[in-house]
Amino acid sequence: MADMRLIVAGAGGRMGRTLTRVISETPGAVLVGALEAPGSELLGKDSGVLAGLPANGIPLSADLWSMSANADGILDFTVPAASIANVAIAAQRGLVHVIGTTGMSPSDDAVIRSVTDRAIVVKSGNMSLGVNLLAALVRRVAQSLDQAFDIEILEMHHKSKIDAPSGTALMLGEAAAAGRQIALAQHSARGRDGLTGARRAGDIGFASLRGGTAAGDHSVIFAGPFERITLSHHAEDRALFAQGALKAALWAHGKKPGMYSMTDVLGLSE
Ligand SMILES: NC(=O)C1=CN([C@@H]2O[C@H](COP(=O)(O)OP(=O)(O)OC[C@H]3O[C@@H](n4cnc5c(N)ncnc54)[C@H](OP(=O)(O)O)[C@@H]3O)[C@@H](O)[C@H]2O)C=CC1
Numbered sequence: 001m002a003d004m005r006l007i008v009a010g011a012g013g014r015m016g017r018t019l020t021r022v023i024s025e026t027p028g029a030v031l032v033g034a035l036e037a038p039g040s041e042l043l044g045k046d047s048g049v050l051a052g053l054p055a056n057g058i059p060l061s062a063d064l065w066s067m068s069a070n071a072d073g074i075l076d077f078t079v080p081a082a083s084i085a086n087v088a089i090a091a092q093r094g095l096v097h098v099i100g101t102t103g104m105s106p107s108d109d110a111v112i113r114s115v116t117d118r119a120i121v122v123k124s125g126n127m128s129l130g131v132n133l134l135a136a137l138v139r140r141v142a143q144s145l146d147q148a149f150d151i152e153i154l155e156m157h158h159k160s161k162i163d164a165p166s167g168t169a170l171m172l173g174e175a176a177a178a179g180r181q182i183a184l185a186q187h188s189a190r191g192r193d194g195l196t197g198a199r200r201a202g203d204i205g206f207a208s209l210r211g212g213t214a215a216g217d218h219s220v221i222f223a224g225p226f227e228r229i230t231l232s233h234h235a236e237d238r239a240l241f242a243q244g245a246l247k248a249a250l251w252a253h254g255k256k257p258g259m260y261s262m263t264d265v266l267g268l269s270e
């Protein structure tokens with residue numbers, strides 16, 4: 001089978017540069033386009049050089065429509081507005097669209113779902129095997145423990161991250177809520193500050209730390225009477241997420257249009 005022809009969206013960003021490097025190391029995948037924001041000072045620069053590789057002759061461009069004419073998929077780690085614009089083009093072209101972008105609103109998610117009759121979307125707040133396994137464990141533990149155990153989710157990321165709680169923290173919150181058979185939206189405690197009053201029974205709490213170069217740490221704490229259970233994941237390098245995204249793209253190539261998750265890619269569905 002021919003190599004899967006991939007576009008990296010956000011090619012000048014932290015994940016974009018990592019994806020360019022990981023694609024160059026992966027048999028069965030080839031980079032054919034590097035998308036950046038209109039007006040970016042990186043437009044025209046060589047994507048290989050930006051990724052710390054020899055020049056690859058693929059300059060950063062803001063024209064997804066043109067570059068996608070000869071592509072099979074897009075790996076998209078950008079910002080919500082960009083991913084929403086990109087998914088419309090992915091749908092028109094019938095491409096695989098792997099979306100790692102976090103900080104999406106419910107209405108952003110609805111826009112993405114609305115085009116999955118044509119686009120093949122794999123979307124996840126975290127593309128690593130470890131976090132997706134952790135989510136399955138969290139669901140299982142939340143199912144086993146009653147409300148005497150309070151659930152708190154703690155995450156830490158590098159100082160440049162712009163959204164909070166992280167997409168992964170929200171994914172772990174959804175897993176805990178599913179285990180408890182409650183709706184996260186109605187049982188979520190975010191951003192405690194000041195005279196908050198005592199903790200509301202049944203809530204799932206979130207706390208976000210930012211600093212340094214942390215690639216992504218997540219802990220789910222089940223705090224009960226006289227004991228605590230903590231389930232944690234620590235990402236040591238963002239190549240982990242890039243490898244997961246690439247695995248998702250190769251898995252989705254040739255699948256029917258629809259909305260898929262890393263649970264599907266990794267075969268973790270129950
Ligand atoms: N699901 C997962 O496993 C992971 C998800 N992420 C998520 O990926 C996203 C990106 O993270 P990160 O790489 O650290 O962030 P960066 O800010 O380093 O990169 C984002 C890039 O997207 C570019 N961009 C903005 N608008 C557009 C546009 N319209 N078209 C094309 N490119 C655009 C930015 O350009 P400019 O700077 O000029 O605005 C920037 O280069 C975040 O939402 C993050 O949470 C990150 C790691 C793993």
Ligand SMILES: O=C(O)C1=N[C@H](C(=O)O)C[C@H](O)C1
Nearest residue numbers: 102125161166167168215216
């Ligand atoms: O912005 C990041 O860096 C990361 N974002 C994702 C998230 O919001 O959970 C995944 C990972 O933790 C790194």
